[in-house]
Structures are given as C-alpha cells and as structure tokens.
Amino acid sequence: MSEDKEVLVKEGIDRGTVDAARALESDKYAEGFVTDIEMELAPKGLSEDTVRYISAKKEEPEWMLQWRLEAFERWLQMTEPTWAMIHYPKIDYQDAHYYAAPKGGAKYKTIDDVPKEILDTYAKLGIPLKEQEVLLGVEGAMETAAAARETPRVAVDAVFDSVSVATTFRAELARAGVIFMSISEAIREYPDLVKQYLGSVVPVTDNFFATLNSAVFSDGTFVYVPKGVRCPMELSTYFRMNAKGTGQFERTLIIVGEGGYVSYLEGCTAPMRDENQLHAAVVELVALADAEIKYSTVQNWWPGDAEGKGGVYNFVTKRGDCRGARSRISWTQVETGSAITWKYPSCILRGDDSSGEFYSIAVTNGRQQADTGTKMIHLGKNTRSRIISKGISAGKSNNTYRGLVSVHPRASKARNFTQCDSLLIGGECGAHTVPYVENRRSDAQLEHEATTTKLSDDQLFYARQRGLGEEEAVALLVNGFVRDVLQKLPMEFAVEAQKLLEVSLEGSVG
Amino acid sequence: MLELTDLHARVVPEDGPAREILKGISLSVPAGQVHAIMGPNGSGKSTLSYVLTGRDGYEVTQGSAEFEGGDLLALPPETRAAKGLFLSFQYPLEIAGVPVMTFVRAAMNAQRKARGEAEVSAPDFLKLSRIAAQRLRIDPEMLKRPLNVGFSGGEKKRLEIYQMLMLEPRFMILDETDSGLDIDALKVVAEGVNALRRPDRSMLVITHYQRLLDYIRPDRVHILSAGRIVKSGGPELAHELEKSGYDSVMGAP
Numbered sequence: 001m002s003e004d005k006e007v008l009v010k011e012g013i014d015r016g017t018v019d020a021a022r023a024l025e026s027d028k029y030a031e032g033f034v035t036d037i038e039m040e041l042a043p044k045g046l047s048e049d050t051v052r053y054i055s056a057k058k059e060e061p062e063w064m065l066q067w068r069l070e071a072f073e074r075w076l077q078m079t080e081p082t083w084a085m086i087h088y089p090k091i092d093y094q095d096a097h098y099y100a101a102p103k104g105g106a107k108y109k110t111i112d113d114v115p116k117e118i119l120d121t122y123a124k125l126g127i128p129l130k131e132q133e134v135l136l137g138v139e140g141a142m143e144t145a146a147a148a149r150e151t152p153r154v155a156v157d158a159v160f161d162s163v164s165v166a167t168t169f170r171a172e173l174a175r176a177g178v179i180f181m182s183i184s185e186a187i188r189e190y191p192d193l194v195k196q197y198l199g200s201v202v203p204v205t206d207n208f209f210a211t212l213n214s215a216v217f218s219d220g221t222f223v224y225v226p227k228g229v230r231c232p233m234e235l236s237t238y239f240r241m242n243a244k245g246t247g248q249f250e251r252t253l254i255i256v257g258e259g260g261y262v263s264y265l266e267g268c269t270a271p272m273r274d275e276n277q278l279h280a281a282v283v284e285l286v287a288l289a290d291a292e293i294k295y296s297t298v299q300n301w302w303p304g305d306a307e308g309k310g311g312v313y314n315f316v317t318k319r320g321d322c323r324g325a326r327s328r329i330s331w332t333q334v335e336t337g338s339a340i341t342w343k344y345p346s347c348i349l350r351g352d353d354s355s356g357e358f359y360s361i362a363v364t365n366g367r368q369q370a371d372t373g374t375k376m377i378h379l380g381k382n383t384r385s386r387i388i389s390k391g392i393s394a395g396k397s398n399n400t401y402r403g404l405v406s407v408h409p410r411a412s413k414a415r416n417f418t419q420c421d422s423l424l425i426g427g428e429c430g431a432h433t434v435p436y437v438e439n440r441r442s443d444a445q446l447e448h449e450a451t452t453t454k455l456s457d458d459q460l461f462y463a464r465q466r467g468l469g470e471e472e473a474v475a476l477l478v479n480g481f482v483r484d485v486l487q488k489l490p491m492e493f494a495v496e497a498q499k500l501l502e503v504s505l506e507g508s509v510g
Numbered sequence: 511m512l513e514l515t516d517l518h519a520r521v522v523p524e525d526g527p528a529r530e531i532l533k534g535i536s537l538s539v540p541a542g543q544v545h546a547i548m549g550p551n552g553s554g555k556s557t558l559s560y561v562l563t564g565r566d567g568y569e570v571t572q573g574s575a576e577f578e579g580g581d582l583l584a585l586p587p588e589t590r591a592a593k594g595l596f597l598s599f600q601y602p603l604e605i606a607g608v609p610v611m612t613f614v615r616a617a618m619n620a621q622r623k624a625r626g627e628a629e630v631s632a633p634d635f636l637k638l639s640r641i642a643a644q645r646l647r648i649d650p651e652m653l654k655r656p657l658n659v660g661f662s663g664g665e666k667k668r669l670e671i672y673q674m675l676m677l678e679p680r681f682m683i684l685d686e687t688d689s690g691l692d693i694d695a696l697k698v699v700a701e702g703v704n705a706l707r708r709p710d711r712s713m714l715v716i717t718h719y720q721r722l723l724d725y726i727r728p729d730r731v732h733i734l735s736a737g738r739i740v741k742s743g744g745p746e747l748a749h750e751l752e753k754s755g756y757d758s759v760m761g762a763p
Contacts, residue, residue, distance in 0.1 A: 453606075461565050462603040466617035466673065467591035467624065476616055480607030480656065 041246070042099035048072060051215050054099050058184045061191060071204045071214035078208045084371040085400040085432055086340050088276075088313065096278060098216045100246040102160060154265070155180055157221045157237040159250060169233065176232050178262075179224040183251050186222035193224060197255050201284035201321045201348070209280040209315040209342075213249045217282065220250035223264065227257035227288075236265035247278035254284070256291040258324065263294040267496075276304075276339060280315045289324030289351065294332070296489055297345075298497055301337035303504075306395070308367030311339025318345035322354035322383075330357035331374065332488045334497040336504040339368060344402065346375035349383035349411070356385045359485045361497070363504045364397030364429070373403035373434075378414035378444075387418040390482045393429035394505055400432040405446060407439045414444045422452040423481050425474070425505065453481075475502045511578060511712045512539040512562075512681060518572035519561045531557040533737035534573065539681075542709040546723055546748060547716045549734035550756050555716045556600060558734070559685045562714075563597045564590050577681065591617075592624035594680030598670040598687050605657040610669060611639060613657045614676050621677065642675035646702045663690030671702045682706065682713045688722035700725030720752035735760055 042053050051072050055065040080091070155169035157180065173180045179190065187194050204214045221237040239250060256262050266283075279301065285293050295318075304311025314337075320329035331345040347356025358374035376385035385405065393399040399422065407414045422431035433450050455477055463473035478501055479486070486494050519532040531554045539545050549555050561568050562575060564587040575582045582590060605613060619629045630638075643650055646668050658666050667687055674682060684703065688696055703726055707713070715726055723731075723745065731747040732739045733756070740760050741747065751759050 456603075457566060459603050459605060461587060462599065463605070463613075463617070464587040465563050465565075465591055465597050465599075466613070466677065467588050467621035468617055469588050469620065470586075472616070472620060476608060476613070477605065480605055483607040 038102070040099075040101050041097045044097055045094045046096075046098060046216070050098050054216055054218065057099060057101070058187070060184075060187055063191075063195065064187055067199070067204070068215050068217075071211050072216075074205055075208070075211040075215055078211055080208050084342050084402070085398065085434075086342060086369045086371050088340055088369075091276075091278060091313065093212075097246040098249070099218060154234040154236050157182060157235075159219050159221075159237060159239045173232070173235075177226045177229050178231050179222065180235055181222055183217075183220045183222045183253060186253075190222075190224070193255070194222070194253070197284070197286055198251075198253055199284075201286060201319050202282050202317050207317060210282050210317040213251060213280050213282045213317070216247075217249045217251035220252040220281070221254075222252075223254040223256075223262060225256040225260040225262045225291075228259045229257070230260065231262040234263050234265060236267065238267045247280065249279075250281045252281070252283040253286075254293060254295070255286045256288065256293050258288045259290040260288075261292045264296070266295070266297045267300070276310060277302075277312045278315070279312050279338075281317070283316070283318040283345075285318075285320035285329055287320065287322050287324065287327035287329050287351075287354075290326045291324060292328040293320060294330050295320070295345070297331075297333040297335075298500065299333065299335045299337050299341075300500055302339075303337045303366060303368050304339040306366045308339065311368075312337065313340045314338040314343060315340075316343040318343065319348065320346070320356065321348045322351050322356060322380075325351040325353055325380070327351050327354045328356075329354075330359070330488070332359040332485070333361070333372075334485075334489070334500065335360070335362040335370060335372060336500045338370070341368075341370040341372050343372045344374055346377065346404075347385065348377045348379065349385065349414075350379045351383075352380040353382045354380055355383065357488075358385075358387045358389070359488045360389045361392070361482045361485050361501070362390070362399055362401075363392045363394075363501060364399045365394040365504055366397060367395070368397040370398070371400040371402055373401045375404040375406070376416060378405075378407045378411040378416070381410065381412045383411055383414050385414075385416045387416070387420075388485055389418075389420045390485055391420070391422045391431055392425065392478060392481065392501075392505070393422070393431050394425035396428045398430040398432070400434060402434045402436075404436040404438070406437075407441050407444045407446070409440045411441060412443055414441060414446075416444075416446045418446075418448045418450075420448075420450040421481065422450075423478065424452065424454045425478075471502070471506060474505055478505060511541045512537070512714075513576040514538070514573070515575075516573035517561070517570065517575055519557060519568055519570045521557060522567055522569050524567075528569070530571070531737050532561065535734075535737070535739055536573075537732065537739065539712045539714060541712055542707075543729040544707070544713040544715060544726060546728040546731045547714060547734050548718065548731060548748060548751060551718075553734045554737045555734055556685055559597055559683045559714075559716060562590075562683060563587055563595060588620065589624065591677075591679075592621045596674050596677060596679035596682045598667075598674060598682065598684045600685040600687075600689065602658050602666040602670055604659045606659055607656055609655060610653040610657045610672075611635075614639075614673055617673070618677060638676055642672050642702075645675065645705060646672055647698055648672055664692065664695045667691055668695065668699060671699050675702060675706065678706070680711055682711070684713065684715045684717075684722075684726075686717060687715075688717055688719065696722065697725060720748045723748050733759060 042050055051068050055068055155173060157167045167181055170180055202210050204211060223235060225231050254264060285295060287293050301312035301314055322329055329347050335341055345358060349356050356376050362370045362372050364370050374387055387403060389401045391399040391401055401420045405416045420433050424431055431452055435448060437446060439446060459477060460473050463476060464470060468476060486497060489497055514535050514537040517532055517535040520528045520530040522528045547555055561570060570583050577593060615635055622629060643653060648668060667690055687699060691699060715728060728745055731743055731745060733741040
C-alpha cells in the first residue's frame with residue numbers, strides 16, 4: 001500500500017511539473033487555446049466513403065465528386081515522398097478525421113448566425129470578422145494619412161477546421177467585380193470558373209500530399225479578380241485548426257485576369273495538442289497577361305513542445321502560374337510554426353517577360369524541422385526570378401533550404417538571382433542549403449549567393465555591453481538578419497511577423 | 511568611482527583548461543580622473559576590460575570590483591551598461607542588417623528603461639546624433655548603414671566613440687582605441703573623448719603606446735605585466751616607457 005502511495009505522490013509531482021512546463025509553453029504560444037464547441041466529425045479513417053461524405057456535406061455537384069474520387073484512386077497508388085530532410089514517425093492516414101465542422105451547419109447566412117464561440121476565437125486571435133468593427137477601427141485611425149496607410153481595410157475569409165465560417169466585405173468587393181468567397185461556395189456558384197482553373201496549376205496527380213488534398217480538401221478561399229481590376233483592399237484567409245484528431249486540407253484558388261492586381265494574406269494557428277495534426281494544403285495562383293499577385297503567409301501552426309511532442313505536420317503545395325505575358329507573382333512567407341514544414345511555393349514563368357519572386361523567413365526552434373524553398377521554372381522569354389531566403393535555426397532544430405531554378409530551352413535571356421542566408425543560434429541546430437540549378441540556355445544569367453553565419457557570443461556580448469538585454473539583443477540581431485525580407489511584407493503583417501520572431505526565439509540562447 | 515581590490519580572474523575557454531590571467535589587481539579610479547593602463551601583449555589588458563564589463567568566459571576567482579560603492583561583478587553586462595559602464599572595443603563587431611542609428615537608439619532606450627527613465631524622442635535622438643556625428647566628422651549617411659559592416663578599421667573605431675557620445679556613460683574603458691587610426695583620425699577621436707571629460711566621469715585608457723596619451727592626458731599611468739600592476743605613476747611614466755621600453759621600466763634584466 002505504502003508503495004502505491006509513493007507512486008501516487010510521484011505522479012502528482014510529475015503532473016505538476018508537466019503542467020508548469022505546459023504553462024510556460026502556453027506563454028510563448030498565445031494561440032494555443034482550444035475553443036469548446038460542439039463539432040460534427042466525419043468518422044475516423046480514409047476511404048472512398050470519406051470522400052463521398054465530404055462531398056455530400058458540401059453539397060457538391062457530381063463532377064466535383066468524380067474529380068475527388070479520381071484523385072483518391074490515384075492517391076492509393078502513390079507513396080509518401082522521403083527525399084526531404086525531415087524525420088517523423090509514419091503517419092497513419094486512417095487515424096484522423098477528414099472533416100470537422102461546428103455543429104449547426106457549415107453555412108451561416110449572416111455574421112450574426114456564427115456561433116459566439118467562434119467569433120470569440122477570432123477576436124482572441126485579433127481577427128475582426130464583423131465589418132462594422134473593422135470599419136469602426138479604421139474610422140478611428142483615419143485621422144492621419146500615415147495611420148490610414150498603416151491600417152488598411154482587410155477582407156477576411158475565416159476557415160475554422162474544415163469550413164469557412166465567415167467572409168467579410170463580400171458585397172463591397174463584388175461591386176468592384178471581385179469574387180471573394182469560400183471555395184465550397186464557389187464550386188456551387190461559379191462552377192465554370194472552378195472547373196476551368198482548379199488543378200490547372202497543381203495537377204491532381206502532382207504529388208502525394210497534393211493528390212490527398214485533391215481527394216479530401218475541405219475548405220479554403222476562392223478569389224477571382226476580373227480583367228483590369230485592382231482589388232480595392234487586401235484579401236486574407238485566416239486558418240484555424242481546432243478539433244482534436246483532425247487534419248486540415250484547405251484548397252485555395254486565386255485567379256487574376258489581364259492587368260488585374262491582388263494582394264492576399266494568409267495566417268494560420270492551431271491549439272496546443274499532444275498528438276500531431278496533419279495539414280496538407282494546396283494553393284493555386286493564376287496570373288493572366290499583365291496581372292500581378294502578391295501572396296503573403298504568416299504561418300504559426302503549433303510547433304510542438306520543447307521535447308518535440310505534438311505539433312502540426314505541414315505538407316503544403318503552393319504554386320503560381322504566370323500564364324500571361326508580363327505577369328508577376330510574388331510569394332512572401334514567414335514560417336515560425338509547425339513541427340514539420342514541407343513546403344516549396346513555386347512559380348511557373350510561362351508568359352514572356354513574366355517574373356516570379358520568393359521571399360522567405362523560416363524559423364525553427366526546439367525540435368522543429370523545416371524543409372522549405374521554392375522552384376522557379378523559366379519557360380518564357382526574358383523571364384526573371386528572384387529568391388531571397390533567410391533560415392534561422394535555434395535549439396535542436398533543423399532548417400533546410402531546398403530550391404530549384406530551371407531554365408528551359410525556349411526561355412531566352414532568363415535571369416535569376418538567389419540569395420540563401422542561414423543563421424545558427426546555439427550549437428545544437430542545423431542549417432542546410434540544397435540548391436538545384438538546371439540551365440538549357442547559354443544566354444541565361446543565374447546568380448547564387450549563400451551564407452551561413454552563427455549568431456556569435458561576441459555579437460551578443462557587444463549588444464549587451466551597450467545595454468540591451470539578452471532576448472532583446474537576439475531579437476535585434478535576428479531582425480537585422482531578416483530585414484530585407486520583412487520589408488517585402490505588407491505593413492501590418494511585418495509588425496506581426498516581427499513579434500512572432502521574437503516569441504519563437506524566446507529562450508533560444510543562454 | 512571604480513575600486514578594484516586584489517582582483518584575480520581566469521579565462522575559461524569552451525575547449526581547453528582555464529588559465530589565470532589577472533593575478534591580483536588593485537586599482538582606484540576616482541571620479542573625474544583618467545587612468546591609463548599600459549603593458550606588453552598578453553599582460554591582461556583586454557581581460558581586465560572584459561572582466562569589468564561582464565563578458566562570458568571570464569571568471570573572477572578572488573578579490574572584488576566595486577562601481578560607485580556597489581558590487582559590479584554580480585551584475586549582467588546590460589545592467590553594468592545601464593549603470594554607465596562603456597567599453598570601446600578593440601575589435602568592434604559587425605551587426606548585419608541593423609543600421610547604426612537603430613542599434614544605438616535601441617541601446618539608449620534599453621538603458622533608459624533599466625534606469626526607469628522615459629524613452630528618447632525621435633527629434634531629440636536625431637539632434638544628439640547630428641551633434642555627435644559632426645564632432646567626430648562622420649558622414650551622416652554612414653549612420654544609416656548596418657553597424658560596422660564593410661567599415662574600415664578607423665571608421666569602426668570612430669563609431670565606437672560615436673556610440674560613447676550618444677550613450678553618455680559615466681565610466682569609459684577605451685581598449686586600444688588608437689590602433690588602426692592614422693594621426694588625423696586619432697586627433698578627431700581624442701577630441702570626441704575629451705568632450706566627455708567631466709568631474710563626475712572617469713576613464714580607463716588601455717593602450718600600447720604613448721601616442722594616444724598625448725591627446726587624452728591621463729592623471730595616472732599603470733603598467734600591467736603578467737596580470738599584475740608592476741608600476742604606477744603620473745603621465746611622465748608613459749614618456750619614460752616610450753623612451754626606454756617595458757623591460758627597462760619594469761626593471762627586468
């Protein structure tokens with residue numbers, strides 16, 4: 001008996017320690033809370049029935065279901081890629097729910113129908129979903145021109161687990177001719193557009209994770225900017241993974257017609273959970289002649305605790321097609337979260353004189369692993385691309401840049417500039433650079449610069465001697481390291497990104 | 511203002527055994543005075559500056575260091591800085607991507623915050639910066655570039671003094687500030703340093719050569735050898751050293 005008691009006490013202590021440790025973790029990851037709301041889940045597992053279940057829940061037309069089923073058939077024959085520099089236990093694809101939606105229906109007619117719990121969730125995350133709130137906020141800030149520039153209005157599509165719960169400013173955008181809605185709605189309301197473009201950049205058969213997404217994608221955002229229209233405000237989607245034991249498979253499709261322009265922001269968070277959550281998204285961008293798309297991401301999925309328990313597995317396929325002449329696509333990403341990141345936002349430079357850009361900040365700490373980079377495929381004449389990647393590794397993490405610059409025979413006078421910088425903090429992390437270059441043109445001009453630096457104790461001491469605290473010194477030095485990429489982000493995202501960097505690197509030295 | 515009593519310290523490298531460098535230094539620098547520390551290579555001059563400013567890898571094994579009556583050694587580097595301790599580095603570090611002004615403003619505000627003072631306003635900061643840059647004949651454009659990145663040795667030293675003028679420390683340690691400076695630059699830097707001399711400020715000037723001391727006149731000169739102060743005297747000691755060399759002054763054969 002006495003032995004039993006001892007064990008109990010011990011357990012008690014252990015539990016206390018665990019809770020204390022968890023509390024510390026939650027200080028760092030403020031988005032780690034769980035929203036308590038009744039959910040409707042697909043039965044666990046993945047089969048043809050799962051695909052049918054999702055399609056039926058979304059009241060999809062028959063063609064969409066067939067598209068999904070073909071993808072599923074294909075996926076069954078594929079194997080998971082193993083070439084990335086990431087290590088994780090085998091994923092059991094049968095051990096997850098592929099659909100999770102707040103009970104009471106996935107469709108809310110107006111914002112007032114959205115359950116309070118969900119509205120509160122987004123409010124807690126700092127995402128206003130009520131247009132009045134956004135407008136009020138702006139009116140207050142409009143007093144100076146500078147403030148107006150710094151707080152532009154942003155339209156939001158809020159995706160909660162598998163469903164889009166609210167999309168703001170739709171009416172105002174519609175007046176400008178811009179379609180901004182969840183992809184589930186677009187499939188019902190604009191089937192021709194979706195049919196024409198869905199899978200045209202990332203084919204159903206593209207890769208293991210993209211094919212899985214094609215079969216079971218839940219929700220995501222659809223944007224259509226018609227010819228000659230500059231989208232009057234920033235568009236954004238805010239992804240929130242909440243339900244336990246679910247995967248999120250969002251699908252985003254953005255099409256900008258000739259001479260059009262859109263700037264789109266994507267943000268992501270998830271609660272802290274002990275088990276791993278799978279996230280396999282597909283994003284497709286299409287830019288027609290003279291169109292421009294700016295796509296920015298601040299990814300802050302739960303990275304797991306310091307020992308590497310839990311965290312989101314992020315396997316994402318993002319690709320932009322510069323389909324028309326002189327079109328431009330730029331990807332900017334700030335990656336601070338996820339236990340595993342496998343992601344290569346790419347540009348297909350098909351149109352003559354088109355250009356692609358990739359600006360990336362990837363931070364890994366604790367036991368995080370990131371294998372990320374880009375592909376620039378030069379097909380058209382005079383195509384230009386620019387890659388600036390900043391990898392920051394701390395703790396026991398591993399950070400890999402993997403990139404491809406490919407110049408095809410028709411791409412005369414293609415130009416690329418690549419700069420990959422890695423910063424190491426501490427002595428137990430790793431930084432790796434794996435650049436591939438394939439060139440079929442003698443008149444191509446390709447530049448590659450790469451540096452690896454260690455945040456040195458000397459630099460830290462220098463900054464501290466001037467009066468900066470240790471964390472402050474690290475933040476300042478890291479901000480210096482990523483400065484040229486931060487400057488590419490829209491203002492309000494840059495501020496958020498800067499804060500995120502600080503939080504992600506807390507406790508990385510000393 | 512600064513009181514060192516029988517200070518012993520060793521360097522603890524990450525790999526390899528610890529070595530004792532300072533072997534009992536006693537030194538008193540009253541407010542308003544400039545003391546020079548001279549000595550051959552390896553005598554412990556830079557170690558002394560690092561021990562005083564709290565760099566990792568140096569361990570005090572015996573003795574004490576007090577600054578304005580309080581123990582200095584227990585404080586982290588940033589707290590010592592906020593109390594007014596400033597080290598002009600022998601080899602200033604490069605800080606990529608952080609413009610000089612951004613760095614100095616962050617440092618200034620961190621110090622002010624630690625002292626419970628309000629942050630410096632942008633106009634006040636710019637005004638201070640303009641005056642400091644003019645005094646040191648620094649091109650204002652240079653202050654917008656990342657700190658020390660791609661700067662010449664002389665420019666880096668000048669920027670150390672710029673930071674010193676901006677942060678207005680109470681106690682300054684100049685570690686071989688003259689190395690890498692031509693005679694014109696040396697004069698400019700010395701003028702900048704002298705502008706900071708005040709009855710409530712003190713200075714420790716570490717140097718190999720008499721040269722710098724022609725421009726920054728010390729009240730006392732100490733000769734450091736093998737971790738001990740072997741001789742102290744007035745400014746004339748530096749001249750003697752310059753004439754006859756360390757061996758003769760230290761009485762070696």
